[in-house]
Amino acid sequence: xxxxxxxxxxxxxxxxxxxxxxxxxxxxxxxxxxxxxxxxxxxxxxxxxxxxxxxxxxxxxxxxxxxxxxxxxxxxxxxxxxxxxxxxxxxxxxxxxxxxxxxxxxxxxxxxxxxxxxxxxxxxxxxxxxxxxxxxxxxxxxxxxxxxxxxxxxxxxxxxxxxxxxxxxxxxxxxxxxxxxxxxxxxxxxxxxxxxxxxxxxxxxxxxxxxxxxxxxxxxxxxxxxxxxxxxxxxxxxxxxxxxxxxxxxxxxxxxxxxxxxxxxxxxxxxxxxxxxxxxxxxxxxxxxxxxxxxxxxxxxxxxxxxxxxxxxxxxxxxxxxxxxxxxxxxxxxxxxxxxxxxxxxxxxxxxxxxxxxxxxxxxxxxxxxxxxxxxxxxxxxxxxxxxxxxxxxxxxxxxxxxxxxxxxxxxxxxxxxxxxxxxxxxxxxxxxxxxxxxxxxxxxxxxxxxxxxxxxxxxxxxxxxxxxxxx
Amino acid sequence: xxxxxxxxxxxxxxxxxxxxxxxxxxxxxxxxxxxxxxxxxxxxxxxxxxxxxxxxxxxxxxxxxxxxxxxxxxxxxxxxxxxxxxxxxxxxxxxxxxxxxxxxxxxxxxxxxxxxxxxxxxxxxxxxxxxxxxxxxxxxxxxxxxxxxxxxxxxxxxxxxxxxxxxxxxxxxxxxxxxxxxxxxxxxxxxxxxxxxxxxxxxxxxxxxxxxxxxxxxxxxxxxxxxxxxxxxxxxxxxxxxxxxxxxxxxxxxxxxxxxxxxxxxxxxxxxxxxxxxxxxxxxxxxxxxxxxxxxxxxxxxxxxxxxxxxxxxxxxxxxxxxxxxxxxxxxxxxxxxxxxxxxxxxxxxxxxxxxxxxxxxxxxxxx
Numbered sequence: 001x002x003x004x005x006x007x008x009x010x011x012x013x014x015x016x017x018x019x020x021x022x023x024x025x026x027x028x029x030x031x032x033x034x035x036x037x038x039x040x041x042x043x044x045x046x047x048x049x050x051x052x053x054x055x056x057x058x059x060x061x062x063x064x065x066x067x068x069x070x071x072x073x074x075x076x077x078x079x080x081x082x083x084x085x086x087x088x089x090x091x092x093x094x095x096x097x098x099x100x101x102x103x104x105x106x107x108x109x110x111x112x113x114x115x116x117x118x119x120x121x122x123x124x125x126x127x128x129x130x131x132x133x134x135x136x137x138x139x140x141x142x143x144x145x146x147x148x149x150x151x152x153x154x155x156x157x158x159x160x161x162x163x164x165x166x167x168x169x170x171x172x173x174x175x176x177x178x179x180x181x182x183x184x185x186x187x188x189x190x191x192x193x194x195x196x197x198x199x200x201x202x203x204x205x206x207x208x209x210x211x212x213x214x215x216x217x218x219x220x221x222x223x224x225x226x227x228x229x230x231x232x233x234x235x236x237x238x239x240x241x242x243x244x245x246x247x248x249x250x251x252x253x254x255x256x257x258x259x260x261x262x263x264x265x266x267x268x269x270x271x272x273x274x275x276x277x278x279x280x281x282x283x284x285x286x287x288x289x290x291x292x293x294x295x296x297x298x299x300x301x302x303x304x305x306x307x308x309x310x311x312x313x314x315x316x317x318x319x320x321x322x323x324x325x326x327x328x329x330x331x332x333x334x335x336x337x338x339x340x341x342x343x344x345x346x347x348x349x350x351x352x353x354x355x356x357x358x359x360x361x362x363x364x365x366x367x368x369x370x371x372x373x374x375x376x377x378x379x380x381x382x383x384x385x386x387x388x389x390x391x392x393x394x395x396x397x398x399x400x401x402x403x404x405x406x407x408x409x410x411x412x413x414x415x416x417x418x419x420x421x422x423x424x425x426x427x428x429x430x431x432x433x434x435x436x437x438x439x440x441x442x443x444x445x446x447x448x449x450x451x452x453x454x455x456x457x458x459x460x461x462x463x464x465x466x467x468x469x470x471x472x
Numbered sequence: 473x474x475x476x477x478x479x480x481x482x483x484x485x486x487x488x489x490x491x492x493x494x495x496x497x498x499x500x501x502x503x504x505x506x507x508x509x510x511x512x513x514x515x516x517x518x519x520x521x522x523x524x525x526x527x528x529x530x531x532x533x534x535x536x537x538x539x540x541x542x543x544x545x546x547x548x549x550x551x552x553x554x555x556x557x558x559x560x561x562x563x564x565x566x567x568x569x570x571x572x573x574x575x576x577x578x579x580x581x582x583x584x585x586x587x588x589x590x591x592x593x594x595x596x597x598x599x600x601x602x603x604x605x606x607x608x609x610x611x612x613x614x615x616x617x618x619x620x621x622x623x624x625x626x627x628x629x630x631x632x633x634x635x636x637x638x639x640x641x642x643x644x645x646x647x648x649x650x651x652x653x654x655x656x657x658x659x660x661x662x663x664x665x666x667x668x669x670x671x672x673x674x675x676x677x678x679x680x681x682x683x684x685x686x687x688x689x690x691x692x693x694x695x696x697x698x699x700x701x702x703x704x705x706x707x708x709x710x711x712x713x714x715x716x717x718x719x720x721x722x723x724x725x726x727x728x729x730x731x732x733x734x735x736x737x738x739x740x741x742x743x744x745x746x747x748x749x750x751x752x753x754x755x756x757x758x759x760x761x762x763x764x765x766x767x768x769x770x771x772x773x774x775x776x777x778x779x780x781x782x783x784x785x786x787x788x789x790x791x792x793x794x795x796x797x798x799x800x801x802x803x804x805x806x807x808x809x810x811x812x813x814x815x816x817x818x819x820x821x822x823x824x825x826x827x828x829x830x831x832x833x834x835x836x837x838x839x840x
Contacts, residue, residue: 267558268741274564278738281565285734289727296724301717308517309724316731 003092003345004365005388010399012392013090018329020086022322024079026203028149029196029321031072031116033204035146037234038065038123039139041208044230046132056223062127064211069124071207073117080113091393093345094160094336101167101176101183102156109152115145150200154193155184161332162187162254163340171340172349191249198238198245199321202290205234206310206317209298213310217303228302232294239291254338257331259433271406273434279327286320333434336393342436344393351439355423359386359440383451386444390436397455407456415456416449504691505715511697512710518587519695519718520725525584527726528577529683531733532615535570536672545668546661549624550747557744568737574616576733578763581609589821592814593696594802601693604686606799611679613763618671620761624664629748630758632667633659638771641784658750699814757839766828767791769835798824 006013038061045057087095099106119142126135163171166182176183208231215224250258264274294313298305336343346354354362360382380388395401407415421429423445425437438445493499510519542560544552556563585605588594594602621632636659640650655662694714696702701709712718760768774787797804797820805817 264564266561266563268564268743269558274741278741282735282738286731289731293724293727296720296727300720304512304712304717304721312728316728319731319735 002362002365005392006089007388007392010396012394012396012400013086014329014393015400017083017086017090018326020079020082022318022325024076024083025325026318026321027072027076028080029200030068030203030207031076032146032150032197033200033202033234034068034072034207035116035139035143036201037204037208038068039136039143041230042132042136042139046136053222053226056220057227058127060212060215060223060227062124064208065124065127067211068207069120073120077113077117091336091345094341097176097337097341098156098160101159101180105152105155105180105184109149112145112148112152116142116149119145147197150196151193154196155186155189158188158192159183159186160337161257161328162252163338168339172347187252188249191245191252194241195245195249198241199324202235202238203317203321205231206294206313208234209294209305209310209313210307213305213307217305221303224305225302228298228305232299235291235294239287242287253331256433257338260331260333263433271431273330273333276327276330279323279330282323283320283327286316286323290316290320334436344390344436346390346436346439351437354439355441357441359389359444363389381447381451382444383447383449383454386440386448387451390438390440390448403452404455407452410453410456412449412453412457415453416446419445419449419452502715505719506713508691508694508714509711510695510714510718511701512712513697513701515587515591515698515701518583518591520722521580521584521587522690523722524725524729525577525580526683526687527729528573528580528733529679531573531730532570532577533676535566535573538566539570540672543622543668545622545665549622549661549664553623553625553744557742564741565737568740568742569733571742572736572740573733574619575762576729576736578612578616580729581612582763585609586821586825588696589801590818591696591698592805592817595696595806596802598689598693598696599802601686601689602802603799604682604689608679608682608686611675611682615671615675615679616761616763618667618675621659621664621667622671623744624748625745626748626752626755627745627758629659629750630754631760632663633754634758634768635760635764638767638788641771641788643785660750759835759839762832762836765835766831769831769838770827772835772838773831794824 008016041061041064042058045054045061048054048057119138123135123138123142126138130138159167164182164186167176167179167186170176170179209228212224212227212231215227217224250261260273260276261280262277263272264277268274268278290313293316297309297313332338332343334342336345339348341347363385391403395403395406398404407418410418419438422431422435422438423440425432438448440448489498510516539556542552542556542563543549553567556567558564588602588605617632617635621628636650636653639653640646642649651657653663653666654660655666697709759765770791771784771787774790775783777783778786801817801820805813807814
């Protein structure tokens with residue numbers, strides 16, 4: 001409402017965040033887990049009695065830390081910044097709320113980022129140049145800094161799903177930041193942190209399998225065997241703890257969001273929000289089987305384990321991670337900040353006011369009445385402006401969650417009734433659980449219905465129908 | 473190459489194992505399995521596709537039985553599938569898994585077939601393996617065709633109607649065959665009942681023993697290596713024990729296939745169109761499923777070159793000839809060393825791949 005609308009055709013702007021974020025999470029969680037993997041592996045190597053094996057391990061760790069530095073320091077960093085750009089463009093309302101609440105927490109996270117990047121570079125470039133114990137210390141400093149970045153961002157992410165009663169009680173009063181710690185350590189903070197730490201450990205092992213798979217098993221069978229087997233073990237904590245952590249997480253999610261998980265059990269009908277159920281199934285199947293794949297491909301055949309095997313395991317991890325992040329985002333519907341801000345940026349307490357004054361009354365960027373006679377300076381209709389503001393954050397017209405398809409077969413009157421149903425947002429409405437109410441005046445409802453009807457039933461088709469009716 | 477010494481489980485488990493072994497001869501089975509080796513070379517990846525096909529068939533059996541509990545053939549076919557998809561708990565998932573697994577299974581069988589072909593694994597003594605494999609592919613295709621009709625929505629009804637035009641084009645006996653398959657002059661509830669009987673009784677009864685025969689042949693003769701590897705001296709050829717090394721990797725491939733299937737079934741659940749109505753015209757661009765698109769398009773092209781009955785007969789003859797040559801390739805390319813026949817067979821295989829891919833793509837392009 002208060003910001004311009006960032007129109008991404010086909011994909012929708014939400015997926016810009018999604019694609020960058022999933023890519024980022026695959027790398028950043030490796031950065032955290034790998035931050036522990038490296039010093040632990042180095043410590044293990046230094047403790048080895050067999051000098052040849054020790055030297056081989058350390059040489060391999062030099063390779064792995066180079067890979068680690070480039071992947072996390074370049075791609076992790078760039079994609080992390082990419083998320084900033086994407087969320088600012090896609091959902092400036094929500095980003096504004098998060099910044100107002102957590103700006104100093106975020107600033108602290110950036111301090112840890114600087115420590116992380118510096119220590120990662122120092123760790124790599126001082127191999128065999130400084131005392132081994134000091135080198136290990138550098139590794140541990142990196143690990144600690146990296147973990148702190150996760151500890152901080154986890155608070156902000158989980159706040160969006162469960163801001164907590166305390167923060168909600170002061171939301172909109174200007175005193176939100178006074179409840180920083182309540183918002184930070186919100187109901188889903190701890191289960192989410194434990195889940196993510198487990199995932200970080202798994203990703204550390206999985207990415208290590210990528211570099212370990214490139215060891216020549218014929219020339220260095222002992223090295224490859226020991227490293228591959230040790231890396232696979234990093235998946236075990238996640239496999240064991242995940243079911244319990246997921247149950248804990250589910251129990252801390254509000255009942256209204258828990259209900260979203262059940263929507264897809266008995267149907268995939270058009271207009272049903274079955275995606276959370278379906279994504280949850282992908283998470284369960286992938287998480288349950290990835291250890292088996294790693295065990296049979298890597299642990300029991302370490303010398304034969306090659307790069308394509310390692311990439312297969314990585315792709316499974318990508319599936320699990322992507323499905324996890326996607327379902328976490330979908331679980332928040334109809335909110336972007338639970339109980340405070342709907343997905344389309346409308347704040348819950350402002351609904352009544354907007355219904356009275358009209359949606360476009362406070363949407364200068366989307367519909368600025370600077371033209372002659374109160375018309376808009378923009379070149380689209382009121383209906384389209386309302387669509388962009390109220391529907392565009394989750395729907396496209398012809399791409400992702402396409403409204404032309406979802407409303408197919410409905411005529412103008414039917415679409416109007418549908419929008420009225422969304423406007424009334426009664427508790428027994430089938431869309432109440434996952435869609436924000438349509439906010440605005442009766443005129444806004446009509447303008448939106450007119451626009452959507454024109455998209456679903458284009459004028460040529462409408463003329464054809466009218467002709468056929470006349471002929472009958 | 474890694475070696476694994478299979479150690480017997482200890483303690484009580486050992487006693488149980490011995491008791492079962494005495495009665496069922498497990499040690500003999502293990503010795504047989506250990507005896508078999510799998511060649512290791514740059515093309516070893518293709519050895520997994522037979523196992524992937526088998527896994528997907530097992531998924532079909534499992535999901536098929538679950539669907540069988542609620543599916544009602546005949547007049548209520550569409551309604552029963554609607555209930556499975558939109559009412560039963562996770563009915564949509566079982567149906568989606570079944571539909572996706574069917575497509576993936578046929579894809580895996582085709583990849584398996586082509587990899588066997590190009591590795592010349594149809595040569596002596598594996599001719600029966602090739603022939604039984606071709607029969608399995610044929611039955612799998614009929615599985616696909618018969619199963620496709622069962623939901624009785626618009627798409628399946630018209631796709632079957634169009635598909636049955638192919639057998640009805642056979643000179644003299646074609647119309648009778650098509651009528652027998654349809655259970656009447658038109659596709660309807662009798663057709664569904666016949667296809668259902670075919671899909672859940674007749675075809676499994678043919679497929680399972682043939683599959684067992686096919687697997688026994690693979691165990692008996694082992695995996696063939698490409699001619700370039702077979703020509704190497706024995707000391708330069710690498711291999712791994714089938715049990716447990718290859719089997720472990722095979723299991724991992726099964727788990728990966730399961731994940732691919734889960735992803736497809738969950739992210740792209742199989743839709744159900746409108747109920748079939750024989751009185752409405754076929755939707756524009758109706759076409760068979762992708763594995764029948766190639767013959768469908770080839771017949772269309774030939775029909776354009778030679779219109780009318782001549783075109784239909786020419787198309788069928790050409791197609792039948794092509795399949796016959798393909799099936800009989802072990803009797804043409806029998807040599808061990810590469811020679812003229814071996815090269816000709818190789819080029820024939822490449823021609824088949826190009827033809828199949830291009831006609832499938834053109835077929836989809838034409839229906840846009």
